[in-house]
Every structure is written in structure tokens, then in C-alpha cells.
Amino acid sequence: MVLHEKGADFEASEVNLQNKSEEFLQASPTGKVPVILVDGDSLYESNVVNQFLDEVYESPKLLPEDPKARAHARIWMAQADDNFYPQVFITTMGRERGFSEERISEAFEKLKGTLSRLDERLGGREYLADGFSLADIAHAGNFVRLHELEEQGALSLADYPNVASWMERIEARESFEAAG
Ligand SMILES: N[C@@H](CCC(=O)N[C@@H](CS)C(=O)NCC(=O)O)C(=O)O
Known part of the structure; x- marks a missing residue:
């Protein structure tokens, strides 16, 4: 992206x-x-x-200029690495990888907490930091797996309305489509 x-x-x-x-x-x-x-x-x-x-690459800049907004972007990039990515991965791929049911359901419970925190952060905000940034991109690679969970009936994105509209905004970008 x-x-x-x-x-x-x-x-x-x-x-x-x-x-x-x-x-x-x-x-x-x-x-x-x-x-x-x-x-x-x-x-x-x-x-x-x-x-x-x-x-x-000079433009467009994908981290905010303001140091505090930039720090917030990095906080959410770290959260994508530490929480969102492994929780989505274990929930969706855990069985295939031979992980225990206990580990999979623990990751799923944690994922719901992560989605709630994202939803709270996105209340009244279009993006995680100040404008579209690397923080949003850090999460986007896992959207397809969230949709899979929804199709399987495991999760309803309607429970996280701010996350659902944020995902739509990001998925509408040409770069998301182009990245496949
Ligand atoms: N923290 C790393 C995670 C990279 C990662 O785990 N990539 C996965 C695919 S999304 C992979 O290459 N797995 C292959 C393997 O572990 O053998 C990053 O953000 O680049």
C-alpha cells in the first residue's frame, strides 16, 4: 500500500x-x-x-508532521504488530497451524478487546492518527481475514461501527485495491 x-x-x-x-x-x-x-x-x-x-519518498507524507500526532501513529503501529496481527493470525490460521483450541479462543477473546479499543479510538475520527497514515496501513493487511471471520459468523463488524466505517474508507483507496 x-x-x-x-x-x-x-x-x-x-x-x-x-x-x-x-x-x-x-x-x-x-x-x-x-x-x-x-x-x-x-x-x-x-x-x-x-x-x-x-x-x-517525499509525498504524500504518511506520518503526521506534529510530533505528538506522530507518536500516536507509532503507538497504533506497535499495537498492530503486538496485538492485532497475532490475534487475527492465531484466530484465523491457528487450527491449520496445529495450535491448541485454548490458544485459539484466548486469541479470539483478545481480538475482540483490540477491536473495542480500535472502535473507541475511531469515535469521532476518520483515521487512527492525524489523517490517513502508516498506523492505518499497519492494520489494513488483516482486513481480509476479519471479513472471513464475519462470513464464518464468528464476528460481527456491526458490533464495532467505527471500525467498520474506517475499514470501508481504507478499502476504498486505490492503493488498497492495487496491493491486492
Ligand atoms: N512483524 C513482521 C511479521 C512478518 C510475518 O510474520 N510475516 C508472515 C506472513 S504475514 C510470514 O512471512 N510468515 C512466514 C513464516 O513465518 O514462515 C512484520 O510486520 O513484517
């Missing part, structure tokens, strides 16, 4: 995570995606990569 927002010139490679190629393992020291190669140098950890891209 960041690369598309910036209109950057880049080449994307699909990676088969079930069968990682030598070339991919050379590029990604953690064996995980996303990873970007800049002049042959690997950069990884999505929020770190996104901040790097925001620094090297």
Missing part, C-alpha cells in the same frame, strides 16, 4: 511461503514477508520498511 500511495517504481515478487526458494531466503534473513531489496540490501519488518519508504 505504501509503495502504491507513493507512486513508487518497484517490482513485486510473489513468494510461496510453504516452499521458500533459495533466492527468497537469501533476501529475507527472517524467512518472512514483507522484505524489500534496496540496492541489494534487505530491509524487513513491515513498520520499519514503511517508515523507510515514507522517509525516502
